[in-house]
Amino acid sequence: MSGHPDHVRMPRGYLWLFRLGCPLLGFGLALVVKPLTRWMIETLDSAPGPLRLAAGIPTSWAIPVLVVIGIGAGCWLSHEAERDSLAVTVRPDGVIAAQRDTERYIQRSRIGAVFTDPEELVVLTPAGREILRSSATDLSKTQLTEAFRHHDYPWWGTRDPHEEHYRNWMDGDPDLDEGIHALLRTRQEALRSDNRAETERVHTQLQDEGIAVRDRGKKQQYRRISDHDTTTP
Structure with missing residues (x-):
């Protein structure tokens, strides 16, 4: 185990794809906007206003204008992508997760299991309560594995140590009391309306009631959180 931290974040190449790709798209659009607009008018008898406007600009002007617009769009997209992406620092004493400013x-002594599920990074306490569940679609699974194993964390890879305890939620199931069903209904509505803040709030409430919940497609799955856990990876 090394004392040096390991950093896992979105590859820089992804960001340069935005920064270079958007200006190239702008350059390409400047070259094809006139024939494209002409074809649409001849074939469909109409063309969108922005295309008509761009087609009215001389090509010698359209190229630098659209390239500059592409540069601005590429810088903005790369900034937003980096801001929205999870960045993980694994240290001997704990883990730092940074996302959306x-x-x-998370102190090491609080961590009982770490894994991906399937595109989210999940950190559990020894009792099975979720401390972290964040999208990790932009992170290398190989780098995550190496970082956590390098510091001897309980890394489970793509396996949830409590997988066999999850059940599909059915409203009214007698296995749960009405208060839990009400929270799961609220969470379901928050998911449908893409209300992230409400989803996280109810997620925390459910854990306070001893229920862990995750999503599989459009279904919610739940399990009970035990007082202690003896699983090892």
């Missing part, structure tokens, strides 16, 4: 430190 928010940083969170």
Whole structure:
């Protein structure tokens, strides 16, 4: 185990794809906008206003204008992509997760399991309560594995140590009391309306009631959180 931290974040190449790709698209659009607009008018008898406007600009002007617009769009997209992407720092004493201008430190002694599920990074306490569940679609699974194993964390790879305990939620199931069903209904509505803040709030409430929940497609799955856990990866 090394004392040096390991950093896992979105590959820089992804960001350069935005920064270089958008200006190239702008350049290409400047070359084809006139024939494209002409074809649409001749074939469909109409063309969108922005295309008509761009087609009215001389090509010698359209190229630098659209390239500059592409540069601006590429810089903005790369900034937003980096801001929205999860960045993980694994240290001997704990883990730092940064996403959407928010940083969170998780002390090593609180961590009982770490895994991906399937495109989210999940950190559990020894009792099975979720400390972290964040989208990790932009992160290398190989780098995550190496970082957590390098510091001897309980890394489970793509396996949830509590997989066999999850059940599909059915409203009214007697296995759960009405208060839990009400929270799961609220969470379901928040998911449908893409209300991230409400989804996270109810997720925390459910854990306070001893229920862990995750999503599989359009279904919610739940399990009970035990007082202790003896699983090892």
